[in-house]
Amino acid sequence: MRIAPLIAFLVLVTAATIQAQDRFTVMVYNVENLFDADGVAQYSDYQTDSIENPNRYTPRKLLTKIQNIATTLKAVNNGRGPDIVLFQEFERDFTPGEQPVDYKALLKPFENTTVDAMLTGNVNPTVADLPVxxxxxxxxxxxxxxxxxxAVSAPVDDIENAKAHTNATFTRFPILSSNSYPTPNAREILVTTVDVEGAELVLINNHWKSGASRSSTEGSRVANAKDTRKVLEAILKENPTADIIIGGDLNTYYNSAEYFPVKKDWQRKDYAMKALGSQGDELAIRKEDGPDLYNLWFELPPKDRKSEFYQGSWGTLMQMLITRGLYDGAGVRYVDGSFHALIIPGVNVGGEWEAPREWYFLGEAGGGFSDHLPLVAEFEIVHESMPGTYSDLNEPSLAELGPAWIPSVDLVKTSQKIYPDSSTLEDTSDKDIAENYGELFEVKAEVVHFNPILVRIGKRNYEVYAYQPEVRQKLGQFLPGDKATFLGELSEHSGKPQFLVHDESWVR
Structure with a gap:
């Protein structure tokens, strides 16, 4: 948490006043499964002949996903968008051509048309085969x-066992170099160096092993963190004040080492964020023998540290960390206090808890944005270089560690409120159903199937699901022919509407 400034003798280096005119914005954004239009995919939901998903993925739905990504970016810089974006969950191109890709040449045959036209109607096989x-x-x-x-991660040799996703970095600054490094059970680490008006800025784009709520997968993330750390240390060995941004979907909380031992009874002593060197003392990284990374989540009050919503709690899987070089008076500098999660009310968030509006397949065009909020921070170009000096900070964070808790909602108290009856969903269109995703309903409906439990409302069947075993057990009391009564969050699974039941108190 940001704390009021201490008296002057605690400030390690007197900050110099440095003229800086140009600012630019960096975004970190997991777009949630951006797959191409060829219908061939590792995930069944995105396969053309999927039998699990009755509202299968199509080129038209790809267009919606791209449109919504653009809408998100246009919310920054008065519509101009961020100058650098570290993207995660772009589908890997499993049939890559010449490397590196000359995108200008690749897209030249389509210079007289638009992506809107390319992905509607009868889609040309050449278009369907284009990388996302x-x-x-x-x-x-x-x-x-x-x-x-x-810049995207380079093709891998073992294509049959490659991950479905890759990382992609978009930058308005010229790319000086781009390299990718393998790491176990995760997408390659993408390291891109860009030229910011003569200064080098290094962008380390990550997407670590999934399974953030399971201790069994933390070992893989520790390995991912150590690999990222090796990349970082190699750069800092050459230049201790290098300007470096580490960003991505790290699939672990910024305070995992404090939160999980208390809340989940994890016994593991090593945590990924500790292995990476993440910490929250903003002044400590000015010490030559001190930590070399600052996690930007510490810029915000603990209650506002959230990028995704899962089972009633907020997480911080999306992360952005910076090195000491981004505080000094040379090259590029972080704009103090500019970091935040990008929340666009009524657009990329909604529902009962204003949670991220996840992608959904329902309807001809699909909809939604991502199950992760993007992160945004501003940086500035230092025109009058004064190496060895540091910028003034307004209320610098001095808390090295995060709290042993994360923001959560009171699910029991939620169950005591009054919500619309599920009968209001009768005779509604796909569009109306999708627009209500994330909202809560008092469900009173006939059970028409068991395992999975399906209830009938109007002409639709809705699956009923719970993450917690004890809630699933309680739902098991309802048999076909019974009238089930429960509080449910309207959502979707494999293109089919469902109700999520988050707590035992929600089952009437």
Missing amino acids: EALVLKYFEDNGLDGYHV
Whole structure:
């Protein structure tokens, strides 16, 4: 948590007044499964012939996903969008051509059309085979988000066992170099160096092993963190004041080492964020023998540290960390207090808890944004370089560790409120159903199937699901022919509407 400034003798280096005119914005954004249009995918929901998903993925739905990504970016910089974006969950191109990709040449045959036209009607097989980053780049250029250079992780040798996703970095600054490094059970670490008006800025784009709520997967994330740490230390060995941003979906909380031993009874002593060197003392990184990373989540009060919502609690899987070089009077500098999660009310958040509006398949065009909120921070170019000096900070964070808790909602208290009756969902269109995703309903409906439990409302069947075993057991009392009564959050699974029951108190 940001704390009021201490008296002057605690400030390690007197800050100099440095003229800086140019600012730019960096975004970190997991877009949730941006798959291409060929219908061939590792995930069944995105396969053309999927039998599990009655509202299968189509080129039209790909267009919606790209449109919504652009909408998100346009919420920054008065519609111009961020100058750098570290993207996660772009589908890996499993049939890559020449490397590195010349996107200008790849897209030249389509210079007289638009992505809107390319992905509607009868889609050309050549279009369907384009890598998603190429389609995103062209859509951006079609719609005023122009000037980006693109770097993606290099193709892997073992293509049959490769992960479905890759990381992609979009930057308006020229790319000096781009390299990718393998790490166990995760997407490659993408390291891109860009030229910011003569200064080098290093962008380390990550997507670590999934399974953030399970101790069994933390070992993989520790390995991912150690690999990222090796990359970081190699750069700092050459230049201890290098300007470096580490960002991505790290699939672990910024305070995991404090939270999980208390709340989940994890016995593991090593945690990924500790292995990476994440910490929250903003002044400590000025010491030459001190920590070299600052986690920007510490810029915000603990109650506002949240990027995704899961089972009634908020997490911080999306992360952005910076090195000491981004505080000094040379090259590029972090703009104090600018870090935040990008929340666009009524657009990328909604429902009972104003949670991220996840992607959904229902309807011809699908909809939603992502199950993660993007992170945004501003940086500035130092025009009058004064190495060895540090910028003034307003209420610097001095808390090295995070609290042993995360923001959560009171699910029992929620169950005591009054919500619309599920009968209001009768005879509603796909669009109306989808617009109510995230809202809570008092469900009173006939059970028409068991395992999975399906209830009938109007002409639709809705699956009923609970994450917690004790809640599933309580729901098991309802048999076909019974009238089930419970509080449920309207959502979707594999293209089919469902109700999520989050707590035992929700089962009447």
